[in-house]
Amino acid sequence: MSDSEQHLLAWLQDWYAKQCDGDWEHEWGVKIATLDNPGWTVEIDLEETDLEGREYPRKDVNRNAQDWVWAWTAEKTFHAACGPGNLSEALAIFRTWATTSAL
Template identity: 70%
Template structure:
């Protein structure tokens, strides 16, 4: 299994774990495209064990098409990235979500 398949499988499991009969009706995971080109992602944290966790803004810019930016705002994990960086953005969320808060 490639890393991209692994991170998507992990995200599916994380999403299923949040679904409690209520959460999924108001919150969720949104992945969309940008026109520059690239990806945008929002993962709602409200009602999860992550909603009050801090996340230091991450920004990596390697080239016009190779970049990723991730941050927390309004009880959501946000990321925007280049067209080939969606797995990297998802991996930032997974790494943060699976690391114990200090």
């Protein structure tokens, strides 16, 4: 794992820990799962976070059958789906969006 990927995971762990207030983590959270095509899905609940109400318009990046990432928000959740080698890219999209001030 590269240093940047370690920093990305450390950031995500820290973001998650900051949301945990004794209640939030019982209802919401971060979910990472695999797809059968193959690839990954990411769902990050935004309910009762500073990001609730912010939108990330859907972006689809399709390089080839194994190299792709899609990201969007819907129903107070950040969603991403990506190819088998693009999980770090999908999480980096979330981090960039989450740490950029809303316009």
